[in-house]
Amino acid sequence: MKGRGLDMKFKMLHWLSLLSLSLTLLVWLGHVITQHDPMVVVQNRGLRGYMRITPHRTEQFLDLHCNQCALVSSSGQMLRTGAGEEIDKFDCVIRMNNAPTRGFEQDVGNRTKVRVVSHTSVPLLVKNESYFFQQSANTTYVVWGPDRNMRQDGKGHIFNALLKIAKSYPKVRIYTVTKEQIQYCDSMFQNETGKDRMKTGAFLSTGFFTMILALDICDRIHVYGMIDDNYCSRANHGDVPYHYYEQGRLNECKMYNVHEHAKRGGHRFITEKAIYAKWATHHQIEFKYPSWSL
Structure with a gap:
């Protein structure tokens, strides 16, 4: 035994x-x-909420990390700041929609690493494609929009326009915010406010998607030209244009107030600023021109 x-x-x-x-x-x-095996690498790297638009429809996710980011607002607050040289020194400069740098370099800088674009602004980029997709070929474009415009079955007219650009300029990096990532952003808004975005008739702004992306790719975020949620209610607030490149047209605070109280279809700009202030208490986020008192 x-x-x-x-x-x-x-x-x-x-x-x-x-x-x-x-x-x-x-x-x-x-x-x-x-x-x-490069396919294995592709499948396991990057941020899965952002998928590259390619003629061959291969799954490629945004793979980008920055130590220090400058997130530049399109607000008229940027005018006469003289912040351009300071902004261009950052690892990554993030801009929104079709906000130009030419003619405004002294205030907003010249470099653009990432440009976050609304589906409504895509036609403006296509209209000036030689600038955005030839001269600015080193820029990464991240485009967000509802499924009806971004669907990939041939019926999403904005997606189709971007796919055509991707075929014409194969070196240009264009990413779409996935349906799942948009749902995640909706849930973030609801978690912070207690309100269902769709039921309250609100649309998330490009700024909201940009801030979420910046939190994903940046260790530290320096936000330029963004007002806080109390700015427009203060008696001594300044009157500036909604966009720095559209002077004499729309007033920023009037635009914010109209959208904040719209029953349907408005952006909740002021509410979003309050959310950013909360995030800044536990993330490395700094606000300049104007600075925020957190």
């Missing part, structure tokens, strides 16, 4: 050794496959 027990113990040790060796081989094999 004693010999039989030793024999069983020996066999168990033998099988354990083989199992350990097999696991080691599997780990090594998995490492080799990942190193040599």
Whole structure:
């Protein structure tokens, strides 16, 4: 009996050794496959909420990380700041929609690493495609929009326009915000406000999608030209244009107040600013021109 027990113990040790060796081989094999199979690398890297638009429809996700980011608002607050040189020193400069730099370099800088674009602004980029997709070919474009415009079955007219650009300029990096990521942004808004965005008739702004993206890719965010949620209610607030490049047209605070109280279809700009202030208490976010008192 004693010999039989030793024999069983020996066999168990033998099988354990083989199992350990097999696991080691599997780990090594998995490492080799990942190193040599580019498709495996593509599937396991990047932010899955942002998918590249390519003629071949291959799954490529945004793979970008920045230490220090400058998030530049399109607000008239940027005028006469002289912040351009300071902005251009950051690792990544993030802009929105079709906000130009030419002619405003002294205040807003010249470099653009990432441009977050609303579906409504895509036609403006296409209209000036030689500038946005040839001269600014090093810029990464992240486009958001509702499924009816961004669907990929041939019926999404904004997606179709972007796909055409991707075919004409294959080096340009254009990403779409996925349906799942938009739902995530909706849930973020509801978690912070307690209100269902759709039921309250609100649309998230490009600024909201931009801030979410910046939190995803930046270690520290320096926000330029964005007012806080109390700015327009203060008696001594300044009157500035809604966009720095559209002077004499829309007033920023009037636009914000109209949208904030619209029953249907408005952006909740002021509410979004209150959300950013909350996020800044536990993320590395700094606001300049004007600075915020958190």
